[in-house]
Amino acid sequence: MRVLFKTDYNQDIKFAKHSGYIFWYGLLLAAVFTAPFALDTYWINELTRVLVYALGGLGLMVVTGFTGQVSLGHAAFMAIGAYTHAFLLSQGVPFLFSLPIAALTSGVVGLMIAIPASRMTGLYLTIASLAFAIVVEDVIIHWESVTGGNRGMLVDAPVLFGYEIFEAWEYYYIVLVLLIMSIALVLNILRSPLGRSMLAVRDSEISAESLGIRVARTKVLAFLISASLTGLAGGLFAHFIQFLSPETFGIILSIQLLLMVVVGGLGTVHGAVYGAFLIGFLEASISILKDVLPPAIGNQPGLEPGLFGLILVLFIIFEPEGVYGRWLKFRTFLENFPFYRRNTFKRQRSYLKTERMR
Amino acid sequence: MAEFFQLLIIGLSQGCVYGLIAMGFVMIYKATEMVNFAQGDIMMLGSFMAFTLIVSLGLNFWLSLLLAMILMAIFGFLVDAVVVRRIIGQPQFSIVILTISLGFIFRAAAGMIWGQAPLSLDTPFVGTSNFAGAVIGHDRLAIMGGTAILVALIFLFLRYSRWGIAMQAASQNQLAAFYVGIPVKLVYSGVWGLAAAISCVAGVLLAPITLIDPLNGFLGIKAFAAAVIGGFGSLPGALIGGLIIGIAEPFAAAYLPEVKNIIGYLIMFAVLMMRPEGLFATIYQKKV
Numbered sequence: 350m351r352v353l354f355k356t357d358y359n360q361d362i363k364f365a366k367h368s369g370y371i372f373w374y375g376l377l378l379a380a381v382f383t384a385p386f387a388l389d390t391y392w393i394n395e396l397t398r399v400l401v402y403a404l405g406g407l408g409l410m411v412v413t414g415f416t417g418q419v420s421l422g423h424a425a426f427m428a429i430g431a432y433t434h435a436f437l438l439s440q441g442v443p444f445l446f447s448l449p450i451a452a453l454t455s456g457v458v459g460l461m462i463a464i465p466a467s468r469m470t471g472l473y474l475t476i477a478s479l480a481f482a483i484v485v486e487d488v489i490i491h492w493e494s495v496t497g498g499n500r501g502m503l504v505d506a507p508v509l510f511g512y513e514i515f516e517a518w519e520y521y522y523i524v525l526v527l528l529i530m531s532i533a534l535v536l537n538i539l540r541s542p543l544g545r546s547m548l549a550v551r552d553s554e555i556s557a558e559s560l561g562i563r564v565a566r567t568k569v570l571a572f573l574i575s576a577s578l579t580g581l582a583g584g585l586f587a588h589f590i591q592f593l594s595p596e597t598f599g600i601i602l603s604i605q606l607l608l609m610v611v612v613g614g615l616g617t618v619h620g621a622v623y624g625a626f627l628i629g630f631l632e633a634s635i636s637i638l639k640d641v642l643p644p645a646i647g648n649q650p651g652l653e654p655g656l657f658g659l660i661l662v663l664f665i666i667f668e669p670e671g672v673y674g675r676w677l678k679f680r681t682f683l684e685n686f687p688f689y690r691r692n693t694f695k696r697q698r699s700y701l702k703t704e705r706m707r
Numbered sequence: 708m709a710e711f712f713q714l715l716i717i718g719l720s721q722g723c724v725y726g727l728i729a730m731g732f733v734m735i736y737k738a739t740e741m742v743n744f745a746q747g748d749i750m751m752l753g754s755f756m757a758f759t760l761i762v763s764l765g766l767n768f769w770l771s772l773l774l775a776m777i778l779m780a781i782f783g784f785l786v787d788a789v790v791v792r793r794i795i796g797q798p799q800f801s802i803v804i805l806t807i808s809l810g811f812i813f814r815a816a817a818g819m820i821w822g823q824a825p826l827s828l829d830t831p832f833v834g835t836s837n838f839a840g841a842v843i844g845h846d847r848l849a850i851m852g853g854t855a856i857l858v859a860l861i862f863l864f865l866r867y868s869r870w871g872i873a874m875q876a877a878s879q880n881q882l883a884a885f886y887v888g889i890p891v892k893l894v895y896s897g898v899w900g901l902a903a904a905i906s907c908v909a910g911v912l913l914a915p916i917t918l919i920d921p922l923n924g925f926l927g928i929k930a931f932a933a934a935v936i937g938g939f940g941s942l943p944g945a946l947i948g949g950l951i952i953g954i955a956e957p958f959a960a961a962y963l964p965e966v967k968n969i970i971g972y973l974i975m976f977a978v979l980m981m982r983p984e985g986l987f988a989t990i991y992q993k994k995v
Contacts (some may be wrong), residue, residue, distance in 0.1 A: 419803045420862050465979040472742050472939070475870020476931045477979065480972035483928065487969045551798075604811065611804055649825065651921060658808035665805045666793050 351684075358700045362540040364552045381525060385518035394589075394619040395629060399696075400524045403587050403625035404531055406609040406619065408578030410537060413607070414616040416571040417551030418471045422462075422478030422607045425485035426576045428598035430456040430583025432489065432496050435593055444507045448584045455580020456573045464574035474568070482603060489595045501594035504587045524585050531578055538546065538574065547571050551616070552672055601654050608657050612664050614673030623672050631660075710842030714957040720847035720916075725971075727909035728891045728930035729937070729945035730861070731902035735938050738898040741791065741802045745810035746906055747927015749786075750811055751777045753907025755821050757858040758828050767830055772911055776904040783903025784792035787896040795892055800848020810924060817921040825918035832915065853912050857905065858946060932975040938985025947986065962984040 353360075353367060363370050385393050409423045434451035438444065466477040489496045496502055507514045507523070514520055538544045546567045549557040558564050587593055605628055613624025633655055668675055682689045732746045743749075756778055760771035786809065794801050832849040835842050865871035877884040887892045910923070917923060930945075933952050935979045937944025952971035960967040978985065 374798060413800060417798060417800055419800045421807060423802075462976075465976065465983060468979075468983040470939075471799055472803070473935060473979065473983070475742075475978070476935055479928055480932055480975055484969045484972050491965055572899075607804060607807075615800075650810075651815035651818040654811040655818075658811030658815070659809035661804055662790070662812065665801050665808070666790070669797065 353560065362563025362618075364536060378529075385521055390517045390668050393521050397405050397517065397521045397524050398589060399625045399629040399656035400521075400528050401582055401589055402609060403622045404585065404606075404629055405579050405582035405606055406613065406621035406624050407528075407531055408575045408580075408582060409537060409606045410610045410615075410618065410621045411538075411547075411578065412571050412575035414610055414620060415539065415551060416568055418545045418568055418571070420478040420575070421571075421600070421603050422474055422480075422482035422485075423575075423579050424598045424600065425478075425482040426455045426459060426579040427583035427586060427602065428485055428489060429458055429541075429594075431504075431587035431593055431598070432502070432583075433580070434584035435502055435587050436495055438505045438507075444509055448581065451584040452577045452581040455583065456577030459572050460569060462697030463569045463576075465575045467568040467572070471568075474572070482600060486599065489598075496593075496595075499595060501592055502519070502592060503590070504591050505589055520588065528580065531581065532618055532622075535574075535578075539618075543567070543570060548616075601657075604654055604657050604661075608661055611661055611669075612671050614671030615669065617671075617673050619673045620671050627672065631657075710961070712838075713841040713843075715954065716841060716847055716868055716960055717845050717957045718954030719950060720741070720850040720953070721956060722950035723850050723946075724909050724913045724949070725926070725930050725933045726946035726949025727857065727912075728906055728927055729933040729949050730858075730942055731905045731909075732927075732930055733837070733934050733937075733940060733942055733945040734902045734905075735898055736934075737942075739787075739795075739895050742799075742806065743899075743902070744803060744807040744931070745786075745813060746902065746928070747925075747930060748810040748813040748817075748924035749779065749783065749903050750906035750910040750913075750927065751921060751924040752782070752817060752910075754828070754910030754914050754923065755817055755826075756907065757911045758821070758826055758919055762826075765810060768829075768856075772908070775911065776907050780900035782900075784896045784900035786903075787899035788892075791820075791899070792892065792895070795968040799852050810927070814924050816882050819885035821919075821921070823921060825920040827918050828911070828914040829916050830911075846912075848921055850912045850916075853908060854946075857908055861905070861942070870894070870897065929971050932971050935975050936978045936985060938987040941985070941987040944985055944987030 351367060351369070353363075360366075365374075384396060388396070405423065405427055408426070409420060412418050412420050419702050430451045433454045434447050437447035437450060442450070462477050462481050463474065467472040472523060490498050492498070493500075509521070509523075514523065539548075546557065546562040549560065549562055550564050550567050550571075554564050558568075583598075590597065609624030609628050610620060611624075613622065614620030635656060639652070670677075678694050681693065731749075732743055735741060735743045735746075752773060757775040759770055760774055761768060764771075766774070784912055790809065791802070791805065794805060819871050830843040830846060830849070830983055834845050835847065836848075837843075865875060872882070872899070873889045873894050876887070877891050877898075880893055884894075910919075913923070913926075927965055930949065933948035934945050935948070936951055937946070937948030953973060955974055956967060957968045959970040963970075966973060981982055
C-alpha cells in the first residue's frame with residue numbers, strides 16, 4: 350500500500366499523483382503509439398473505431414458523468430459534426446480547418462438546446478435532447494442540397510498539408526493524437542473551477558447553488574464542451590465510415606454512447622475509454638451471437654438495442670460505478686489484502702430525496 | 708371549413724392518445740419523482756396484449772380490454788416492485804437510464820414475441836359519420852369518448868377514493884405519508900400499475916388508426932414533449948399538451964409538410980424558450 354506524503358499544495362491537482370502513474374501511463378502511451386507496427390490493417394481499423402467511440406464517449410461523459418445531466422441525443426451531435434465536416438471538405442475547406450469548425454458548429458447547436466432546457470430540472474435537458482435527436486434526423490433527411498438526404502453522402506479522404514491520408518495506420522495516428530489532446534483538455538477542465546462546479550452540480554444542485562455556483566451556466570458550458578467533443582468525434586467518424594446516411598446516427602448510437610459511459614464507469618475519464626473498448630468487444634460478440642441464436646431471435650432488428658438495454662439495466666442496478674469502479678474496488682482489495690472487509694463498499698439504504706419545492 | 712373541421716377531429720383524436728400516455732408519465736412522476744421513459748413502450752405492450760386476447764384467443768372486445776388493462780396493471784406493478792424500486796434515492800440519471808433501457812428491452816421482447824410486421828386489431832368502432840361536411844371515423848370518436856371517460860374516472864379516483872388520496876399524499880411527501888400509515892411502497896407500485904393500465908387503453912384506442920407495431924413505443928417521445936408543454940407534473944397540463952401536439956400535426960401535414968414529423972418538438976422548444984415552466988406550471992425552479 351502506497352502512502353502519499355504531501356509536501357506541496359500543487360500535488361492535489363497534479364496529473365501524475367505518484368511515480369506509478371508516470372510508469373504505467375507511459376507504458377500505455379508507448380503501447381498505443383507502437384501498435385500499428387504490430388497489427389494488421391483489420392485490427393488497426395478496429396482500434397481506430399474504438400478510439401473514435403472513446404472520443405464520443407468522452408464528450409458524453411462531460412455532460413452525463415461529470416455534470417449529471419443525461420443526454421439521449423448525442424448521436425445528433427455526432428451527426429452534425431460528421432455532416433458539417435463532410436460538407437466543408439466537399440466545398441474545398443482544408444481538413445485542418447474543417448474539423449474544428451465542425452466541432453464548434455456542433456457545440457453551438459448544443460448551446461441552443463442547453464440554454465432553454467437548463468432553466469428547469471435536468472429532466473428537461475434529457476427530453477429536449479431526445480427530441481432534438483429526432484429533429485436533427487428529420488433535418489438531415491429533408492435538407493438534401495447539403496446532406497444528400499436518404500441517398501447519403503460520400504466523405505472525401507482527409508488531406509493534410511497536401512498529403513492524402515490513405516493508409517489505415519496514418520488515420521489511426523490522427524485519431525489517437527486528437528483523442529489524447531481531448532483527454533488532456535477534459536482533465537484540465539476537471540481541475541479548473543469549471544470542472545469543480547460541474548461535479549458540484551452533479552452531486553447536488555441545491556448545495557452547488559448555495560456555494561455560489563451558477564448552476565444553469567455550468568450546465569450550459571458543460572453541454573457546449575460535450576457537444577463540441579462529440580462533434581469532433583463525429584467528424585473523425587465520417588472519415589472512418591466514408592459514407593454518411595441518416596440512419597447511421599439514429600437513437601441506437603445515442604444508446605451506445607450512453608452504454609459506453611455507464612458500463613465504463615460514470616464520472617471518470619477512464620470510464621469513457623473502457624466503455625469504448627467494451628462496445629467494440631460487444632459489437633463483435635453480438636455478431637457472433639447472431640449466428641448462434643435461432644433465426645427467429647437472432648435476426649430481430651431490435652435484438653441489439655434490447656441487449657444494450659439489458660446490460661444497462663444490470664449495470665445501473667448492480668454496479669452503477671461501472672467496470673472502472675469495479676476495478677477500483679478490486680484494487681483496494683489487493684492493497685489492503687488481509688484486512689479487506691466485505692462491507693467496505695456496501696451501498697447504504699437510500700430514500701427518495703425530493704428535488705421539488707412543492 | 709369542412710377541411711378545417713376534419714383536420715381538427717384527426718388532431719384531437721391523435722392528441723388524446725398522446726395526452727393519455729403523457730398522463731401516465733406525469734402520474735408516475737408526481738407520485739414517485741421518477742420519469743418513466745418506457746411509458747410509450749408500455750402502451751405498445753398493452754396493445755399487443757389486447758391483440759393476443761382478442762385475435763389469438765378470440766375473446767369479446769370489452770372483456771379483453773378489461774383483461775388487458777388488469778394484466779398491464781400487474782405488469783406495471785411488477786416493473787416497479789422488482790426493478791425500479793431498487794434504485795430509489797439514487798441520482799436522477801440512474802432512473803432515466805434505467806427506464807429508457809427498460810423501454811428498449813420491452814421493444815426487443817415485443818418484436819421477438821409478436822414479430823416486426825404491423826398487426827391490425829378489429830374494434831367495434833367501425834364506420835364513419837358525416838358532420839358539417841367532414842367525415843369522422845367512429846374509431847376517432849371512440850378515442851375522444853374513451854379519453855373523456857378515463858380522465859373523469861382518474862379525476863374521481865384521485866379526488867375521492869382512499870387510494871387516490873393516499874397516492875396524492877405519497878407524491879407530496881414520502882416520509883410524511885409513511886408516518887401517517889400509508890404503505891408507500893405499495894402505493895408507488897400501484898401508481899405504476901395505474902399508469903400502465905391507462906397507457907394500455909391508449910394503445911388499444913390507437914390500434915385501429917396506426918396498427919400495432921413494436922416501434923409504436925416511440926410515440927412516447929411525443930408524449931414527453933406533451934408533458935413538457937403542459938408543465939411537468941400537471942395532469943390537465945399533460946392532456947392539453949397532448950392535444951396541442953395532436954392538433955398541430957395534421958395541420959402541419961396539410962399546410963407545412965416539411966415539418967410535419969417534428970412540429971411537436973418545435974412547439975416544445977418554443978415553450979421552453981418562452982415559458983420554461985410550461986403552460987400549467989406546478990413545479991418551479993428551485994430557489995435557494
